[in-house]
Amino acid sequence: MLDELTEKLERALKKITGQGKITESNISDTLREIRRVLLDADVNYKVAKQFIDNVKEKSLGKEVLTSVTPGQLITKILFDELKELLGRTGSELKLNPSGLTVIMLIGLQGCGKTTFSAKLAKYLKNKKRNVLLVAADVYRPAAIDQLKILGAQISVPVFSIDGSAEPVKISVEALKYAKENGLNTVIIDTAGRLHVDDDMMNEAAEIKSKVNPTETLFVVDSMTGQDAVNSAKAFHEKVDFDGVVLTKLDGDARGGSVLSIRAVVDRPVKFVSLGEKLDSIELFFPERMASRILGKGDVVSLVEKAQLQFDEKETEELEKKFKENRFDLDDFLKQIKMIKKMGSLKSLLAMIPGISSSMKNTDVDDKKLVVVESIIQSMTKDERRNPKILNGSRRKRIAKGSGNSIQDVNRLIKQFEQMHQMMKMLNKNSGKFSIPNIKNMRLN
Amino acid sequence: MAILPNLSFSKLKEGLSKTRGALFSKIGNVFSNKTIFIEDFSAQIEEILLESDFGVELTEKLLFAARKTFKDKNLNDFDDFITIIKNELLSELKLSSYPKLLKKNIAVPYVIILLGINGSGKTTTLGKLAHYYKTQNMKVIVGAADTFRAAANDQLKNWAVQANVEIVEGTMKDPSAVAFETVKLAVEQKFDIVLIDTAGRLHTNKNLMNELNKIQKVVSGLLTSAPHEVFLVIDGNSGQNAKIQALEFGNYLNLTGLIVTKLDGTAKGGAVIQIASNFKLPIKYIGIGEKIEDLEIFDPNNYIDALFSK
Ligand SMILES: Nc1nc2c(ncn2[C@@H]2O[C@H](COP(=O)(O)OP(=O)(O)OP(=O)(O)O)[C@@H](O)[C@H]2O)c(=O)[nH]1
Numbered sequence: 001m002l003d004e005l006t007e008k009l010e011r012a013l014k015k016i017t018g019q020g021k022i023t024e025s026n027i028s029d030t031l032r033e034i035r036r037v038l039l040d041a042d043v044n045y046k047v048a049k050q051f052i053d054n055v056k057e058k059s060l061g062k063e064v065l066t067s068v069t070p071g072q073l074i075t076k077i078l079f080d081e082l083k084e085l086l087g088r089t090g091s092e093l094k095l096n097p098s099g100l101t102v103i104m105l106i107g108l109q110g111c112g113k114t115t116f117s118a119k120l121a122k123y124l125k126n127k128k129r130n131v132l133l134v135a136a137d138v139y140r141p142a143a144i145d146q147l148k149i150l151g152a153q154i155s156v157p158v159f160s161i162d163g164s165a166e167p168v169k170i171s172v173e174a175l176k177y178a179k180e181n182g183l184n185t186v187i188i189d190t191a192g193r194l195h196v197d198d199d200m201m202n203e204a205a206e207i208k209s210k211v212n213p214t215e216t217l218f219v220v221d222s223m224t225g226q227d228a229v230n231s232a233k234a235f236h237e238k239v240d241f242d243g244v245v246l247t248k249l250d251g252d253a254r255g256g257s258v259l260s261i262r263a264v265v266d267r268p269v270k271f272v273s274l275g276e277k278l279d280s281i282e283l284f285f286p287e288r289m290a291s292r293i294l295g296k297g298d299v300v301s302l303v304e305k306a307q308l309q310f311d312e313k314e315t316e317e318l319e320k321k322f323k324e325n326r327f328d329l330d331d332f333l334k335q336i337k338m339i340k341k342m343g344s345l346k347s348l349l350a351m352i353p354g355i356s357s358s359m360k361n362t363d364v365d366d367k368k369l370v371v372v373e374s375i376i377q378s379m380t381k382d383e384r385r386n387p388k389i390l391n392g393s394r395r396k397r398i399a400k401g402s403g404n405s406i407q408d409v410n411r412l413i414k415q416f417e418q419m420h421q422m423m424k425m426l427n428k429n430s431g432k433f434s435i436p437n438i439k440n441m442r443l444n
Numbered sequence: 445m446a447i448l449p450n451l452s453f454s455k456l457k458e459g460l461s462k463t464r465g466a467l468f469s470k471i472g473n474v475f476s477n478k479t480i481f482i483e484d485f486s487a488q489i490e491e492i493l494l495e496s497d498f499g500v501e502l503t504e505k506l507l508f509a510a511r512k513t514f515k516d517k518n519l520n521d522f523d524d525f526i527t528i529i530k531n532e533l534l535s536e537l538k539l540s541s542y543p544k545l546l547k548k549n550i551a552v553p554y555v556i557i558l559l560g561i562n563g564s565g566k567t568t569t570l571g572k573l574a575h576y577y578k579t580q581n582m583k584v585i586v587g588a589a590d591t592f593r594a595a596a597n598d599q600l601k602n603w604a605v606q607a608n609v610e611i612v613e614g615t616m617k618d619p620s621a622v623a624f625e626t627v628k629l630a631v632e633q634k635f636d637i638v639l640i641d642t643a644g645r646l647h648t649n650k651n652l653m654n655e656l657n658k659i660q661k662v663v664s665g666l667l668t669s670a671p672h673e674v675f676l677v678i679d680g681n682s683g684q685n686a687k688i689q690a691l692e693f694g695n696y697l698n699l700t701g702l703i704v705t706k707l708d709g710t711a712k713g714g715a716v717i718q719i720a721s722n723f724k725l726p727i728k729y730i731g732i733g734e735k736i737e738d739l740e741i742f743d744p745n746n747y748i749d750a751l752f753s754k
């Protein structure tokens with residue numbers, strides 16, 4: 001099992017050949033791949049195109065570190081850009097410290113407004129706000145009942161008017177009711193509507209102008225496709241909203257429409273909604289969303305970490321030693337330290353896409369790294385530089401000194417020898433080498 | 445049995461062509477400049493298809509075939525290119541073509557289960573279907589097997605009243621018990637059509653998916669030939685995730701057809717076309733509004749024409 005894992009890790013870290021600068025030609029394949037990734041994630045066609053063009057422009061001529069490929073580097077640039085775009089402005093929900101706070105929810109039919117309004121009510125109630133839910137969807141059969149039931153579940157009052165009251169009137173009355181009853185936070189659940197339905201859009205605009213919400217939130221199903229740009233634009237133009245709520249993220253949709261929305265109307269995502277339970281509401285994390293859209297596990301953050309932590313100079317030096325087959329146990333130790341800097345082995349493995357969650361639970365024991373470290377540290381300088389001199393008595397001493405068994409010591413030395421063999425082969429086969437072979441650090 | 449008497453696809457066309465104008469005027473220019481380049485044609489069509497949620501794979505497949513035919517036949521007109529694309533698309537939708545008779549003569553009652561993710565439009569569609577079959581002079585009963593979502597039962601009851609059909613309410617906790625009850629009653633009282641509403645669920649939730657499977661089992665345990673139809677209801681706004689939905693729902697029970705809702709907006713429903721093509725499923729009905737009569741039989745020709753209408 002672990003073999004497979006390390007193989008994957010290796011492959012992901014492989015093509016580690018610096019190619020100087022980013023040029024049109026050395027990233028064209030990657031760009032095509034990225035375009036596909038974005039389209040598969042439901043980023044709008046035009047948005048994807050423009051986004052990629054921007055990223056390309058920013059990247060051309062950038063120096064490529066020795067430890068990554070131009071493709072990896074541009075993926076990272078893209079990731080950063082994506083993260084930046086998604087999280088550019090503050091995503092905090094505005095709440096008036098005194099007086100009334102009114103939050104109005106709008107969106108297409110079936111996007112999850114009603115469930116979300118109850119979640120938000122619970123969330124704010126936990127923040128010690130006195131919340132009133134307002135059932136302003138008079139169109140969908142039983143929508144009012146639905147909100148009443150949800151309100152009862154979380155012990156939040158629900159304001160509704162029986163009969164054929166107008167949503168505008170209901171909303172205005174609700175505000176009055178809240179003031180009279182000492183409730184400081186009003187959440188208005190409006191009916192789902194199509195952005196091309198002028199009457200309904202006018203109604204939403206009218207509610208908004210009458211209640212003057214502190215926050216108007218546009219609720220979007222994360223499974224929305226290309227048309228998100230059209231609906232978001234229309235809702236923005238006709239009603240205007242302050243933030244976005246992304247729903248049904250407990251599914252496996254990549255949610256690229258959120259990028260489309262961000263591109264056509266510059267509004268931040270304020271919440272994500274992840275299930276039918278009323279506490280499955282979360283704040284928005286741009287970074288998480290960016291990797292979800294790219295759908296590549298966290299390859300990107302792996303690249304990022306690798307880049308950050310594998311100090312370039314050190315890597316170069318190691319590279320040289322590798323080539324000349326002078327890599328000794330001291331270098332091995334350095335290598336382990338670098339890997340430790342990058343986080344636990346387990347978290348490194350978890351970042352590789354395609355590794356199933358069950359595999360992620362495989363016991364990758366970081367303690368074994370500590371064992372290796374302690375063994376090497378118990379060696380003399382000479383021993384580290386020239387492991388050949390490690391005879392039986394030296395090994396026994398090291399085992400005792402480091403508090404490990406002699407078998408541990410033997411295993412480590414054996415693995416190191418195998419590594420040397422590998423290096424010889426590697427150096428014969430190719431001029432360049434990759435990051436010292438992690439496979440050979442297998443510790444069990 | 446007749447299909448919807450007066451097919452009006454004007455509404456569909458209206459919706460589908462809403463964002464089309466600008467695009468085609470662009471193509472018009474290209475044409476009048478006589479810059480007849482297959483690359484350019486492809487790019488224009490690619491844009492239409494990708495922006496209609498057809499996805500990279502199907503778009504590439506259609507374009508590849510079209511370019512080949514275009515070259516082989518030595519054509520040079522953009523209209524010809526469009527015609528070829530249309531034909532390619534039509535062949536992807538073979539299964540959705542007429543005639544669309546219910547297998548009604550085979551079984552009484554004819555049991556139809558609707559399923560799909562949350563908010564896709566199941567309950568509304570079920571109300572519309574109940575109304576539709578009722579107007580076909582059939583004896584219709586609906587079962588409120590969404591025992592989970594708040595007020596789902598009331599919502600369906602409201603539709604049942606509007607359509608003037610019988611309902612078995614979801615008063616038990618177990619959805620398969622409701623389905624069982626409904627089918628049993630339908631058999632005993634010789635109903636023609638049974639429509640079963642189910643709770644919306646994400647395909648990633650194993651427990652809820654198993655629950656669907658159980659409903660199917662219970663129904664066929666009672667009436668071996670049932671369910672006669674299992675329709676996956678998909679929001680026309682859906683993006684590429686819809687394919688995974690179809691795959692997953694299909695893993696748990698045998699889907700027999702697709703229903704696309706909300707095509708009265710500006711979304712084009714291309715994701716559902718991909719599903720129809722990938723999984724060899726017919727698209728049966730489309731939803732074009734929130735009123736009880738806002739349902740149409742899916743006609744591939746009309747759909748494709750609307751998609752490429754200028
Ligand atoms: N514009 C439009 N809206 C639709 C259409 N079909 C359904 N809707 C609306 O979409 C929303 C969700 O519809 P429902 O029928 O409740 O969806 P559902 O799949 O039963 O939802 P759950 O049971 O909660 O999973 C409602 O507001 C409906 O009015 C349609 O064809 N066009």
Ligand SMILES: [Mg+2]
Pocket residue numbers: 566567568590596641642643644
């Ligand atoms: Mg429903």
